[in-house]
Amino acid sequence: MRWRHVEIFDAICRGGSLTQAAQLLHISQPAASKMLATAEMQLGFRLFDRVRGRLIPTREASILAPYVARLHQNLDDVSQLARNLRSHHEGLWRIGSSPAFGLELLPVALSRCRQAHPAMSFELRTHHSGELLQALETRDLDMVMSFDQGESSGVQQQVLAHTELVHVTLPGVAPLRCWEEMAERAFIALDADDPVGAMVESLLQRYVPEVAPFMRVQTHYVACSLVVQRVGEALVDLVTARAMQSRGLAIHRLPEPLPIPVSILTAHDDAGSGSRERVLDHIRQALLECRFPD
Known part of the structure; x- marks a missing residue:
């Protein structure tokens, strides 16, 4: 079954008639009819029955349909990947991050990067680790900034710096x-x-194994907001704590320091570039400036 036969089969399934299929493929109706006849001749069985002016899939066509749909999805994925690679080549950096970094640190770093390199452009998405890793593996993101260590065969990790856990x-x-x-x-x-x-x-x-937390939240800044609202106390990363400090938080060191690695995750076959290193330099500098308050 050649690709043009796959195309006419899919177009008829979606349109329900040769006229609609021809319009979807931007060809004439006689050309669409000829493509269908050639496909059925090569396959050795009919794909559609004509019922009251519509083409109804035969039993064989119904069995083929999910496989053809999968082929089209794979082609869509390839097309999306090609668009993503083109965008990357044109200087667009799509960065994903944990919510903690999107609150203040990355906006500061990317603002400075834009001032230094006006030709660069950015997309910034904040999400939780699972969704970010999936987007990285499908090339919907170029890099991810996370506390996660990125334990996945499709991902490589670079520890950019360390922050710390604070009270x-x-x-x-x-x-x-x-x-x-x-x-x-x-x-x-x-x-x-x-x-x-x-x-x-x-x-x-x-x-304190005997103590159960009375509240559990998913994001660090929500924990900080609850502290501001006098709900309780929290242990969070210093990056989030500094970003939320102006809302009325006190930040304390812990009885012993507990460093938290900040990682940059990229696709396993990403060789890096000078452009990416310039972006990382600004992020690294913003992390260095996010120190414990005096």
Whole structure:
């Protein structure tokens, strides 16, 4: 079955008639009729029965239909990949990030990058790790900034820098003097599937296993917002804490430092470029400036 036969078969399935199929393929009706006849002759069976002016798929055609649909989806995927590669070549950088970085750090870094390199353009998408990795593997994104380590065969990882886990409270609330004090505080926990959330969960299980968090949230800035609203206290990354500090947060160091790696994830066969390194230089600088407040 040649590709032109696949095209006429799919067009008739979608249009229901040779006239509609011809319009979809931008050919004449006689040409469409000839393509169908050639396809049926080569296959050795009819694909459609004519019923009251419409072409109805035969049993054999109904069996073929999902395979043909899959072929078209694969072609659409190839076309999308080609468009993505063309956009990349033209200087568009599509960056995905965890919500923590999209709040302030990446807007600052990309603003500086645009000032230094006006020919560059950007798309910035914030999402959670699973969706970002999927978009990276299909080339819908060029790079992902995440706390996740990107454990996937289709992804390569570069640790760009480290931030740290911090304790956020309302002003005037004392910092933790030891981990066991967590049992006396009302802590808002992060989703355990989140890399930082898993770190917090490990601390709770290790030092206060008898205490269950009274609230669990998916994003770090939601935890900070709840602290501002006097709901409780939280352990979050320093990047989010600094971005939310102006809303009335106090940021405390922990009883012992707990570094959090910040990774840049790219497709496994991405060889990198000077343009990408310039983008990463600005992101790295913004991370270095996101220090613990004096």
